Amino acid sequence: MRQKVGTAINPRLLHRAKLVAKNERKHLNDIIEEALEQYLYGKKGTGDGETSIVKTTRGSIPSRLEVVKKILEEEDFFEV
DSSP, X not given: OOOOOOOXXXXXXXHHXXXXXXXXXXXXXXXXXXXXXXXXXXXXTOSSSOOHHHHHHTTSSOOOHHXXXXXXXXXXXXXX
């Protein structure tokens, strides 16, 4: 469940965030959440065990499980 938060923010920063939200066809809330999440995962000791790169790239290259297993089983994969 989401929780409402009230805060004061730099007007220029808010304007830029609104432009990003409009260009990406997202809600402003989503842009702010993503930015906060990236900031917090960048800090040591604040994550939940995942590094930020893992979380942000999850699912970016969709592939079937059997294809991934086949690639990992190739000997040349580990020599790089």
